[in-house]
Each structure stands twice: as structure tokens, then as C-alpha cells.
Amino acid sequence: MSSFESFSFGRNDESATQGKKRFKAQAGCTYRVSFVWWKGVEEGKLDLDADGPEFVGAPANFIPNVGYVINRGPEYTKIAGGEPPRMKIATILVVWPQDSKGKLDKKAIAEGGFDVCPWVFAPDKYKALDPIHQEFHFGQHDVTISCTDTQYQKMTFSPCKDSLLAALKKKGGKLWESIVEQTQLLAGGIQGEIGREMTLDQIRDKLAGSGGGNPAATPAVAVATEEIDNLVDNLLDDD
Secondary structure: OOEEEEEEEOOHHHHHHHHOOOOOOOOOOOEEEOOOOOOOOOHOOOOOOOOOOEEEEEEEEEEOOEEEEOOOOOOOOHHHHOOOOOOEEEEEEEEOOOOOOEEOOOOHHOOOOOOEEEEEOOOOHHHHHHHHHHHHHOOOOOOEEEEEEOOOOOEEEEEOOOOHHHHHHHHHHHHHHHHHHHHHHHHOOOOOHHHOOOOHHHHHHHHHHOOOOOOOOOOOOOOOOOOOOOHHHHOOOOO
């Protein structure tokens, strides 16, 4: 039985509030992001009208010389030195480039200078995002993330008045297709961002110096941007 749980805001998320390059914020920086993992992505469609974006979570322990391992019960806690597992949550974001004034960098977007990336975070951030989503649905609103501490990823969140992702979906074209394709690839390996599912024997072998190795990285996807210059000029223009 898998230790992972799939959920969204208000759906099967009780455990979330207990106990390639990832998104990692830097202190003093502000980011504009769209939640991009939605129902229907497997079929190449993102249902931005669904109840909420998709998340996956599982309890994990960090074991030296092994890495993060999904905790399947007391024996895993014991082999991890008795340290209780911590709940880790993952989703997928588009991180949009911004200029020095905090506005969307239209030229960078036109050149494909955005990141579709996994984000792994703790339950406190999920709980902070939930009430924002209830008032400003993340299918229609991007989110601004401000970071005050890089090491501990201390963040505050605020909603944007609109969503670049939703506008791009309405327009369609190669940029949208690329975002969907990258999200599909990341969603297929998102559980591995939280930790490795290993048997106790596999962990012991790894600790003894046999077996193991890092899982393969998710391949990057080239972004086609030739159609978006005019689109970006008309999207989310400055007030």
C-alpha cells in the first residue's frame, strides 16, 4: 500500500494539516506563481474550475547516506534514529519572471524565461494558502510569494487580481501546450520529490554501502514561444 495521499483544499486534506529544480524562495525576493497541477492534466487538459489544485503528501524521514525516505510505520522511525516523520507536501508551480519593479517581465516570458517546477513544503504553508484560495480561487488568481528567510523558507502569501495561467489557457497555442506537457512530466514523478519508497531491507543495504543511487532527474522540456509576443503585450497590462 502506498504511503502517499492525494488531496486538495477541503478534500482529503486532514493529514496535510498535521504533524529537476524545485521552487526555493530566496530571502528578500518576491515571486508571482500559478498553481498548475489540476485535474485533467493526464489528458492534456487543466480544469481550472475544479475545487482546487492537486497536492500529494506523505510522512518522510531524512536518513543520512540514504536521503528522504517515506515512513511506512514504527520500524521506519526506528531505523531513522527514532526521529518522528515529518509531513511533506508537493505540488507544481509556474514561476513567472518579473522585472525590478515587480511587474511581469513580458520580454522574459516571450523568451520562455519562466519555470514549471515542483514545490515541496510543510503543512503550515498549506494551511496559510487554504483561506486565500477559498476567497481567491487559484484557478483564476495567481499568488505572490514573499520570502523573509531562505534557510527556513519563511513566506507570506497574497493573491493577485488575475491569473496569467488562466489567460494563457484561454488563448491556447504552443506556450500553453508546453506548460501542460511540462506539468504532465512533473506530475508523473511528483511523489519522488517527497521521498523514496524503500523497504527496510533496501534502507539497510544502502546504509551498509550496497545498492541505492539517486533517482533519475525529470528531463527538461524545450519551450516554444514564437506565438506569445503579442499575447503577453495584451495580458495583465499595468494599471
